[in-house]
Amino acid sequence: MKDTVDRLTPMGVMVLALLREADMHPYEMVRLMRARHDDRLITITNGTLYHTVARLQKAGLIDELGTDRDGNRPERTTYTLMDAGRDAVIAWVRRELPRVDRPAEFRVALAEAHNLERDDLRELLHERRAALFADHRTHYDGLHSSRAKGVPEQVMVEIERQEALLEAELRWLDSLLARLDADSIPWGPSAFSPSDRYLAQRKAAQQ
Structure with a gap:
């Protein structure tokens, strides 16, 4: 397989x-x-x-x-x-x-993802959230450390964008997981x- x-x-x-x-x-x-x-x-x-x-x-x-x-x-x-x-x-x-x-x-x-059952989806999304959180923390810490060292902002715009995107996805993912946990979304093939x-x-x- x-x-x-x-x-x-x-x-x-x-x-x-x-x-x-x-x-x-x-x-x-x-x-x-x-x-x-x-x-x-x-x-x-x-x-x-x-x-x-x-x-x-x-x-x-x-x-x-x-x-x-x-x-x-x-x-x-x-x-x-x-x-x-x-x-x-x-x-x-x-x-x-x-x-x-x-x-x-x-x-x-x-x-x-609607082809998966609710519990299966929740487990996989929690795995994703852990990876996203770690990635976001790396970008967040890197930005603050670089700014403290006086690194010019113009060379950090890509890192800044990625940190913002990761933060936004974490907020969205938390919202989706909350709705799945509350059974407020009908889910799964059945x-x-x-x-x-x-x-x-x-x-x-x-x-």
Whole structure:
């Protein structure tokens, strides 16, 4: 499983996560990703997605259900998620959530964190908080020490920015953990209830 997870790209994780929702064809995947503005997180192109789908199938994480044609449209192959693919999504998200050295991967992991159960998510986020706190303390102490030594402010602006970003993320993370602890957010796969907007979005993507 580790080798499989290590080879997963953020695009691959998002494709597997889509197939956790339902069986679908690549064209629907692309439309859903764009409708959900997932291009904030990854670069979405038809070529990259089709290549990713082929790689996931070769790895045994997804499989073809069948091919159909609707009117004059090109043939569309529908894919389904295999058990190995379902496990790979969870393993990848669990690996990336606590890490503070891979910001791009963390954003994708956080976007897919709803695939985890509440207790699992809380544990991973507490691990992340400990790492963030240590990183923030290093930047904070470094800034104050440098200022005390008379280091010019103009050479410390990047450190200053990073310290501020780390402090802001710690505040946000504490807020999220408090809401998770208070059960004020419905969480986990079993807590998801398809809204009218979600169903309309899915229907539009299938056209």
